[in-house]
Amino acid sequence: MSSQDKNPRRAFLAAAGTGVAGLGFTVIAPGLHLMAVAGNADAANAADARKPGSAASPAVRWGLLIDANKCAPGCRKCIDACHSENGVTEKLPDPRQNSQWIRKIELVDRRTGHSTQLPMMCQHCAKPPCVDVCPTGASMKRADGIVLVDRHICIGCRYCMMACPYKARSFVHTPLHEQNPEVPRGQGCVEGCTLCVHRVDKGLQPACVESCPEGAMSFGDLNDASSAIAKQIASVPTTQVRADLRLDPGVRYQGI
Amino acid sequence: MMKPDPRNKESLFYLTAAIGALVSATGVAAALYMEHQGHVVTGMNNQIVWGLPLIVAIFLIVSASGVLNIGSMASVFGRVLYKSRAPLAGLLAVAMLTGGLAAIMLDLGRADRIMVAATHVNLTSVFGWNMILYPVFYSLVAVYLWTMMERRMNPWSKVVGFATFIWRVVMTTGTGCIFVFLVARQAYGTALLAPMFIIMSFAWGLAIHILTQAAMYAANGTQLPALVLQRTKNLLGSFVAATLYFTAVMHLANIYFAKNTAFEYFILMNSEFTSLFWVGQVLLGSLLPLALLYHPATAARGAWVNLASLLVILGGLIQLYVFIIGGQAFPLDIFPGYEVKSSFFDAEVDHYAASLPEMLLALGGIGIAFTITLIGVRVLDFMPHDDPAQLEAAGSKTD
Numbered sequence: 118m119s120s121q122d123k124n125p126r127r128a129f130l131a132a133a134g135t136g137v138a139g140l141g142f143t144v145i146a147p148g149l150h151l152m153a154v155a156g157n158a159d160a161a162n163a164a165d166a167r168k169p170g171s172a173a174s175p176a177v178r179w180g181l182l183i184d185a186n187k188c189a190p191g192c193r194k195c196i197d198a199c200h201s202e203n204g205v206t207e208k209l210p211d212p213r214q215n216s217q218w219i220r221k222i223e224l225v226d227r228r229t230g231h232s233t234q235l236p237m238m239c240q241h242c243a244k245p246p247c248v249d250v251c252p253t254g255a256s257m258k259r260a261d262g263i264v265l266v267d268r269h270i271c272i273g274c275r276y277c278m279m280a281c282p283y284k285a286r287s288f289v290h291t292p293l294h295e296q297n298p299e300v301p302r303g304q305g306c307v308e309g310c311t312l313c314v315h316r317v318d319k320g321l322q323p324a325c326v327e328s329c330p331e332g333a334m335s336f337g338d339l340n341d342a343s344s345a346i347a348k349q350i351a352s353v354p355t356t357q358v359r360a361d362l363r364l365d366p367g368v369r370y371q372g373i
Numbered sequence: 374m375m376k377p378d379p380r381n382k383e384s385l386f387y388l389t390a391a392i393g394a395l396v397s398a399t400g401v402a403a404a405l406y407m408e409h410q411g412h413v414v415t416g417m418n419n420q421i422v423w424g425l426p427l428i429v430a431i432f433l434i435v436s437a438s439g440v441l442n443i444g445s446m447a448s449v450f451g452r453v454l455y456k457s458r459a460p461l462a463g464l465l466a467v468a469m470l471t472g473g474l475a476a477i478m479l480d481l482g483r484a485d486r487i488m489v490a491a492t493h494v495n496l497t498s499v500f501g502w503n504m505i506l507y508p509v510f511y512s513l514v515a516v517y518l519w520t521m522m523e524r525r526m527n528p529w530s531k532v533v534g535f536a537t538f539i540w541r542v543v544m545t546t547g548t549g550c551i552f553v554f555l556v557a558r559q560a561y562g563t564a565l566l567a568p569m570f571i572i573m574s575f576a577w578g579l580a581i582h583i584l585t586q587a588a589m590y591a592a593n594g595t596q597l598p599a600l601v602l603q604r605t606k607n608l609l610g611s612f613v614a615a616t617l618y619f620t621a622v623m624h625l626a627n628i629y630f631a632k633n634t635a636f637e638y639f640i641l642m643n644s645e646f647t648s649l650f651w652v653g654q655v656l657l658g659s660l661l662p663l664a665l666l667y668h669p670a671t672a673a674r675g676a677w678v679n680l681a682s683l684l685v686i687l688g689g690l691i692q693l694y695v696f697i698i699g700g701q702a703f704p705l706d707i708f709p710g711y712e713v714k715s716s717f718f719d720a721e722v723d724h725y726a727a728s729l730p731e732m733l734l735a736l737g738g739i740g741i742a743f744t745i746t747l748i749g750v751r752v753l754d755f756m757p758h759d760d761p762a763q764l765e766a767a768g769s770k771t772d
Contacts, residue, residue, distance in 0.1 A: 221715060237707075251501075252490055253495060275482070282556060
């Protein structure tokens with residue numbers, strides 16, 4: 118309805134509708150609310166914390182830089198930290214049904230035999246196919262570039278899993294217990310790396326970055342030319358996985 | 374042909390209706406079990422995320438659109454031969470769409486949130502489009518049936534038939550587009566799939582119509598006119614040949630692309646899907662029906678045409694199995710040029726075996742379509758009534 122509309126009955130209906138919709142939104146989608154109030158920062162980097170009630174800033178583009186040369190063979194610290202932080206603990210008889218928000222990939226160049234390893238997770242694309250194909254909008258990209266699944270409106274159709282070029286999403290195949298209250302998960306929903314959005318909003322680093330003993334992972338604002346990550350990306354050659362798809366991932370790799 | 378005893382006919386109806394209802398109820402029970410336990414009780418996993426219920430659902434939804442081709446032949450292309458068969462096509466369309474949607478919705482991880490899907494529509498998603506495509510299709514078919522079966526509404530059947538024709542082309546384009554927009558998978562991501570799904574729908578829908586009609590004629594102890602048999606079997610033959618042509622073009626084009634050669638080798642030469650493709654889809658589902666439909670010894674015989682139709686249906690299901698499961702079993706090429714290993718089974722060919730609950734849910738979808746059709750033909754007059762004069766006139770034309 119336009120602001121020029123002087124019909125008082127219509128104006129009342131619009132106001133009432135907005136109120137009802139707002140109320141419904143608060144009740145129906147507490148997940149979004151949860152993120153909005155998660156600003157109780159006691160973080161070392163509290164300056165980067167999002168203020169309670171404020172929206173994510175489109176001026177920011179959160180991202181990761183991963184140096185595959187530093188990723189130590191056999192080390193699983195980032196995986197353990199991620200799954201512990203996010204309460205991904207279930208172990209099903211068929212391991213192919215277990216969720217893996219982050220995984221270690223071993224690569225051997227077919228021509229040279231050179232071997233590398235790296236952690237792989239949601240690449241937080243600027244043009245995410247998972248968001249395009251989601252019928253309900255549960256797959257969404259936050260203004261600051263973090264790609265998330267709203268567990269309250271995910272219907273579990275798995276179309277996003279078909280569309281993701283990175284095999285970055287998992288489907289929760291079983292009932293869950295003892296979840297981390299800051300990271301809601303749910304049976305029958307799809308999930309993936311959230312870039313530890315609940316930590317980022319407090320001004321903390323993602324759990325995987327913090328846990329890496331080799332310092333192979335850096336986190337920061339790709340849009341801020343003065344940030345450490347942006348400076349590193351500007352000074353060393355980096356790779357986007359499946360750059361040919363032009364999805365502009367927020368995760369960059371060095372050394373592959 | 375001998376007229377069946379009306380009492381036997383009555384018993385047969387109740388018996389088949391009971392079987393249909395039982396199969397449908399078992400499917401719903403299986404879905405509730407999956408809902409309660411989680412998809413851990415299925416053969417699906419994080420790589421093969423769509424299994425047997427989706428295959429059967431897509432088969433039914435695509436066939437629902439295609440079966441209405443019978444109606445379009447009458448109302449859009451003016452073929453009088455098909456006019457009396459169009460109401461049955463409408464009933465089958467509604468029945469199969471309902472069965473297909475039941476199977477696909479009950480296979481959702483959160484089937485209880487179906488109202489969320491109806492109220493939160495993302496229009497960049499093909500699944501989101503379906504929230505508009507299917508309800509409008511239902512409405513159009515309902516109105517189309519009304520215009521055909523209510524004498525006073527007959528003048529409107531041509532225009533409604535035309536609208537339905539356009540809508541089902543859009544709808545089946547949408548079904549094909551589910552796979553067209555998958556950017557990173559070798560099996561999909563080609564625009565050819567949209568027209569291919571339309572031609573597949575024509576073949577599968579007609580095959581189902583032929584079998585349903587044959588069952589109705591048998592139950593009534595009447596004989597299908599030879600001209601109708603001849604025309605419909607020729608139509609079926611051309612649709613099966615066109616589907617085979619599209620399949621060949623798609624695979625040949627893919628073989629040329631170096632990035633897809635490994636996938637084509639996997640499907641066509643070296644996997645559990647190879648024999649399904651060559652024996653199931655190509656030989657039993659396409660070449661054998663074509664031989665039956667055109668060989669002089671079998672072409673004019675109802676029983677052989679029915680067998681050919683059955684084979685087309687079987688071939689269609691196998692085709693979707695190879696396409697959907699085979700396409701997912703082949704790993705994503707995330708790091709081209711590298712040998713890849715991970716705890717998440719990257720670069721590994723996956724294997725899928727449908728579990729019992731999935732099979733029952735898939736069968737339940739078919740059971741729902743069957744039961745709706747059975748009750749429909751029982752309570753309303755969907756039996757084709759051919760006008761001998763019109764048949765004779767149609768026979769003199771070479772269409």
